[in-house]
Amino acid sequence: MNNYKQNAKSFPIFKNLSEYEKSTLLKDGQIRHFEKKESLFRHGDPLLNFYIICSGNIQIFRSNSNGDEKTSEILMSTDVICDNKIYEFDSTYQYNATAIYNATVIEFPKIWLRENIKKYGNFALNLLIINSHHMQMAEIATEHRMTMSATQIVACFLQELCLIYNFDPRGFELPYSKKLIASRLGMQLESFSRTLPQLLEYGITIAGHCVTIDNYNTIEQNVCNHCSVEENCLMRKNFKQKLVTSQRPNYNPEG
Amino acid sequence: MNNYKQNAKSFPIFKNLSEYEKSTLLKDGQIRHFEKKESLFRHGDPLLNFYIICSGNIQIFRSNSNGDEKTSEILMSTDVICDNKIYEFDSTYQYNATAIYNATVIEFPKIWLRENIKKYGNFALNLLIINSHHMQMAEIATEHRMTMSATQIVACFLQELCLIYNFDPRGFELPYSKKLIASRLGMQLESFSRTLPQLLEYGITIAGHCVTIDNYNTIEQNVCNHCSVEENCLMRKNFKQKLVTSQRPNYNPEG
DNA sequence: CGTCATCTTGAGGAGTGTCAATAACTGTGG
């Protein structure tokens, strides 16, 4: 059993399983490396696999007829790639998955997923919990898009970024291009660009790729403070939960 | 075993379970009736239960500080209410659930869910499939909101409505208020109102509460034709899938 | 018939997308 698989045993998806069960489950997985900008699969390809991300970032996106990419997620170590159509027979992927920088994943055939859900109750529960986190994040993102200005959304995103990658708030480099970030936040690059000078209002300075966050204390203790929902939204709380239950990823743009 | 429980055995959540397993699972459920506008639970209440809807419609929504309601879903017979926080201990509901008209549900304690996921592999798989459908719908709705005009969104919604409730396209009544529909579609009532005259462009006539859809053939065969995504979106397809796997609901505004 | 909720219509404004021009950066090959 190699290093990647050994590492993966501590991922949320294998929580509350015995050492033996973990080894059995991981046996069917194949380690795969992807180069910068290489695709794991494309929208419309036959849906064959389930993936666990070991290192690197994976962009999940769709393209429209104009060639514009709409990024729905940027995944990282410990995340899984589980297309919603994976439970159907003869289905196709609903989106593209591409490595942003070099990345390593463990690949499992889709039948592996279905069979082990039935076999291991705790494995099924882990998947349901992962999905429920996922849905919470999606709901919050939708709520943000409907209630917050572009500037607030960007501010919120940068604070999250700092938290989840454990960057130094006194100064860190953006881990991916502004184009990708704009796409991920569902706005045009121009709109994103225009928010940057306004970020000062939220204690954020950004020059080129370098970001500084002043009021980092408030981030650590607090949930998102931009939302206008009845109670504070749980974006941050969810991130923290992810951090305590999962391994911290290594940020390494060079590969 | 009463009628509601007997009926529920054919719901998607109990698919591929033996008669004995279904009966065992349903034994712990309690039938509950809710009057028009009565709440099942409120945002912030201790999260105690999982629900299966037998009849009626349930509005899932949040309120902001202005008192505006944002409806995330309008559920119907065979749907489940499964707050994403149900897998955590001592959590609270993240939204409100209210009966639009009189409704009947089966209520299960949250521990019932967790234990039976571990116990019955097929039950776990059913939940994962239900969740994956749910996520697909949410993703499509987000995509619609970002790429379609208000008029297109309303047109798409009315066509879905006709399909899923099996209404007569030559003339049917809106099953709930325009205020609620606007909230469900994430727009202001005024914006919704302004789209109505423009619906003619999409072959839809609406006068008061009465809706007529001209090009119903295209609805039946086709997926959503407003989207600008790479391939046609799967909103309709998903609805159809739901229809074949589940019982047709009875529309009855009077209760 | 009056009251309340629901719905429609109008005018004005804020915010983001679009188009276009330009600047900065990246990588390649001579």
Add this chain to the structure above:
DNA sequence: CCACAGTTATTGACACTCCTCAAGATGACG
């Protein structure tokens, strides 16, 4: 090392859509 091409990013002008505020109209119901 530089020239060049292609990508990424910034900035400006403008248009469009939807939200907000406000005033009526319609409908439901006691």
